[in-house]
Amino acid sequence: MNYHELPQPEDLSKKEKEDAMGAYMMMFAAVAVGLPLPIINLIAAVIYYFVNRNVSRFVHFHALQALISSIPLTLMNGVGLFWGIRILFSEDWHVSQVFYGYLGTLIILNISYYIMGILAAVKAYKGRMFYYWFFGQLSYHYVFQVRETDTMEKKSSVNRPPQL
Amino acid sequence: MKIVGLKQLLILAGVVVSLWLVFYFVSAQFPKENSVELISIEQEEKLGRLLVDDVLLKDPKTKILNNETLDSAMRIIQKRLLNNIGPTEYQYSIRVLESSEINAFTMPGGNIFVFSGLINQTESPEELAAVLAHEIGHAEKRHVVGRLVKELGITILFSVVTGGDAVLLPEISRTITSTVFDRQQEKEADDFALDLLSKSNINPKAMASFFRKIDAITGKMDNLSELIATHPNNNSRIKNALEYKPAKEFKEIAFDLNWARVKETISAENTMVTKEE
Numbered sequence: 159m160n161y162h163e164l165p166q167p168e169d170l171s172k173k174e175k176e177d178a179m180g181a182y183m184m185m186f187a188a189v190a191v192g193l194p195l196p197i198i199n200l201i202a203a204v205i206y207y208f209v210n211r212n213v214s215r216f217v218h219f220h221a222l223q224a225l226i227s228s229i230p231l232t233l234m235n236g237v238g239l240f241w242g243i244r245i246l247f248s249e250d251w252h253v254s255q256v257f258y259g260y261l262g263t264l265i266i267l268n269i270s271y272y273i274m275g276i277l278a279a280v281k282a283y284k285g286r287m288f289y290y291w292f293f294g295q296l297s298y299h300y301v302f303q304v305r306e307t308d309t310m311e312k313k314s315s316v317n318r319p320p321q322l
Numbered sequence: 323m324k325i326v327g328l329k330q331l332l333i334l335a336g337v338v339v340s341l342w343l344v345f346y347f348v349s350a351q352f353p354k355e356n357s358v359e360l361i362s363i364e365q366e367e368k369l370g371r372l373l374v375d376d377v378l379l380k381d382p383k384t385k386i387l388n389n390e391t392l393d394s395a396m397r398i399i400q401k402r403l404l405n406n407i408g409p410t411e412y413q414y415s416i417r418v419l420e421s422s423e424i425n426a427f428t429m430p431g432g433n434i435f436v437f438s439g440l441i442n443q444t445e446s447p448e449e450l451a452a453v454l455a456h457e458i459g460h461a462e463k464r465h466v467v468g469r470l471v472k473e474l475g476i477t478i479l480f481s482v483v484t485g486g487d488a489v490l491l492p493e494i495s496r497t498i499t500s501t502v503f504d505r506q507q508e509k510e511a512d513d514f515a516l517d518l519l520s521k522s523n524i525n526p527k528a529m530a531s532f533f534r535k536i537d538a539i540t541g542k543m544d545n546l547s548e549l550i551a552t553h554p555n556n557n558s559r560i561k562n563a564l565e566y567k568p569a570k571e572f573k574e575i576a577f578d579l580n581w582a583r584v585k586e587t588i589s590a591e592n593t594m595v596t597k598e599e
Binding site: 252256258263291292293295296299 | 330345348
């Protein structure tokens with residue numbers, strides 16, 4: 159499979175770097191609002207992705223990575239929240255070792271996720287790629303792979319440089 | 323077709339599952355705050371003695387029913403159940419209280435009380451055995467202490483069992499008789515009772531038949547008894563009892579008791595009502 163060449167820091171404009179960093183910073187801004195409802199982080203990430211994906215492949219990659227990496231964690235946080243509420247308000251649900259295990263896992267995953275978010279934001283601002291485990295590969299594959307439509311665009315391009 | 327990132331995805335999933343397992347086992351190492359395990363069986367028995375002797379039996383309204391027929395019947399039922407309970411740390415004491423209420427309750431330390439009103443509603447000794455097995459279940463699963471710890475907190479209970487605050491005893495007694503077990507505890511006690519009935523060669527369906535009767539009475543009675551009020555969702559409990567499959571070697575052995583006669587002695591005018599000192 160062919161992939162587009164990766165942009166290097168010197169090829170990127172300041173705006174691209176800022177937009178790429180913004181994908182991760184968005185998460186921190188949204189977390190303040192979204193803490194009680196984890197889904198708000200996800201909504202923010204989705205909006206950011208659709209607004210910025212056409213800026214450049216570099217920004218597209220970072221926005222996509224920030225978005226898809228937040229999906230499983232948001233779901234897990236949602237399950238944890240639902241679980242906790244059921245324990246508080248339902249007689250049939252009790253705090254158990256399984257719940258404590260889940261809670262501990264959530265705490266570690268969230269902390270790791272925020273640390274990774276800061277690292278990714280800093281790298282993105284410097285115009286560098288930063289790959290999360292799995293989500294990085296997936297985003298790279300989706301954004302940088304050479305598609306048929308890419309070559310068709312080239313073929314159908316009308317404007318060409320003059321022959322000098 | 324190669325799936326992008328599959329290897330990393332599997333590793334990530336492995337990390338999440340491992341984290342879960344680590345925290346699962348780590349959480350088991352910490353003694354839980356407000357855990358029943360912090361109150362020993364000896365302390366629970368002491369608390370039970372204090373509650374029964376100093377509060378319940380000293381209450382002028384408390385009347386323990388004693389008559390030869392009833393006592394003998396209770397002994398037979400109790401013996402059958404306790405012989406099959408397996409290893410237990412409690413010295414069970416089962417007594418009948420005179421009251422028209424259809425109720426039974428368990429005090430800490432294996433002290434079980436059945437109201438005469440409940441016995442009057444049973445059609446067979448097996449039905450009473452089912453109720454007793456259920457109450458024994460609450461004791462064995464330590465639900466009573468658990469409820470006290472939840473309602474009053476471990477500190478208050480400690481102060482009582484270590485001999486301090488006797489003034490709190492009436493409050494504890496009230497907590498036991500006025501608060502409810504949750505559904506999971508009721509289910510645990512039911513499951514324990516069904517197993518115990520089966521092991522004791524008593525038909526577990528007796529439990530369903532008694533619940534059904536209680537259900538029928540519920541609508542007609544004004545003084546909705548605690549047994550009903552604290553045992554929500556009777557339908558699922560009846561279903562649970564009916565669907566219970568006893569062990570293959572189960573063989574029903576009916577109690578050789580004249581149950582009508584036992585019930586007569588309860589309602590008879592000449593019942594000796596004494597107050598235990």
